[in-house]
Amino acid sequence: MVRTVNGDPTLEDGAVVPSGQWQPLSEAAAQALTAPPWTMPSMLVEIVRPPALTGENLEDLAQQMGDEEAQYLGLALAEPGVITNTDNYQDGRRIGLHLDNWDKLNYGQKRTGRRRLSLNSGPGSRYIPLGSLDAQAVCRAVHPENYAYR
Template sequence: MPLHIAFDDLDALRARCDIATVRTATAEPAYEQGAVIPSGPWRPLPEGAGRALAPPPSTPPSTLVEIVRPPLPAEGRLDDLARPLGDGQAQYLGQALARPGMLTTTDNYQDGRLIGLHLDNWDRLTYRGKSAGRRRLALNLGPGTRYIILATLDAQAVCRAVHFDDYARRSPHTDDYRAHVAAGHPVQVIRIRLAPGEGYIAPTEYLLHDGSTEDQEASAIAFWLGHWQSGKLPSLI
């Protein structure tokens, strides 16, 4: 199942989205060898591409992307923010600070190199369960605007393409996307702008993704993981 974004206003979606393809990072000291990164240039999201992101009625909430404004809890206790959303087991992951002008933001804590666009693996899901993982709630704490970048091709589709003979026994991984892109297969990505105070709920175990502060100031972001039904927070689009 590809990328699906909940929206009511196509113009509002397109106003905060750009589209590009990706490439493999080679001999770039800041990145892991083989990392998948946006290739640019970013282009305005065409109307047809925007319409294609609309979720069919059968789309499970676990695969849906929502652009939201999470309400801050009393006394600014960020660890309590997700409690009213319906998952008593939701997990607060903490905060991450991104420097200004970063094409992608996530690094490998062991050596500091950027890993590029990637899949999360908090839930250790196999192929059949990959679309049912927890979604990530994120809140841009500012001071700068930032982006979430999402691939339009989902992890199960890439796993089938790369491991066509035994994909059902696999656990989809970032390396599958790296192999897919290195083999010359095109992957499109959508960049969604998030001002301070805005956020998203996204299946980051299921969709290739990363944050970005390209052409923006530094910003911090807070994260939670949980199983949430769609529409728990008002949509910004």
Template sequence: MPLYLAFNDLGALRARCELAVVRTINDEKEYEDGAVAPSCSWQPLSAETGRALAAPSGERSSMLVEIVRLPVPTGQGLDDLARPLGDDHAEYIGQALAKPGMRTTTDNYRDGRLIGLHLDNWDKLAYGRRLASRRRLALNLGPGDRYIILGDLDAHAVCRAVHPDSYRRRYPHTDDYRAYVAAGQPLRCVRIRLAPGEGYLAPTEYLLHDGSTEGQDKPSAMAFWLGHWKRDVLPSLV
């Protein structure tokens, strides 16, 4: 499955969305060698490309990207904020603070170097069961805007391309994408702007992704949950 965005207004999507190709990073001290990151030559999302990203009406909810508005957090904290929103078993997995001007935001806790665009692996599902992974729900707590960056090719397709003889026995991994891009295979990404109070639902165990604060002058914190939410359970911003 490619990247599918659930939206109602193509103009609203295009107003907050841009497109770029990705590249392999080597010999940049802030990144791991071999990391995949946007080329930084961001282009407006064309109407044609936007329509191509539109999620089919019958596509399973767990594979969709949705840009949503969440309830305002109260003094009770964030642990249970997402549970009344369609999944009683939603799991709060914490926050991440990003300083301004970061091309991508996730680092390797062992050495602090950025890992670039990556796959999550909270559910640790193999190739044949990957579609059952939980989606990630995220809320920008501010104070600044930030982006979610998403690759346009899914983990199944990349795993098959990199491991044509053994993909059914594999656990799709960030390294598959790194090998795919290093071999010169084409891969694009979109970035979607999120203001404070805005968020997303995305299959981050199935799509290459990361956050970004590139071009922003304020830091932003993001809160995250994992769960199974049906399409349109949260109000769409696009």
């Protein structure tokens, strides 16, 4: 469940954020969100337990994940204990739930973008929002005029 925020000085007006505390998935919900085996890798979000760090550099972790094309892109620090982490670089307020566009691709080409690995190396839990709509369906619903079918 989500809600829209207005008037919160830490969040952009109109930001969509989780309503209430993050909750773990039930076994039934996890099963319902499991992609079928024929799903293309570029369409997946995967949650994996990384290999234990043994004092190695973070740059080395990408090589251990089994993808010879993986590249270390850098480290981002996020404030703990907030409901969403991404800041609007112009005013510092958090933007809420969103679809990243790291490769600056148009809506119809997002499936060709690079996959990212995010690793929580700090204390405490981090959470990832999951939903039953695929990202392309969200793009078509929010900006149908920009969606190029190919």
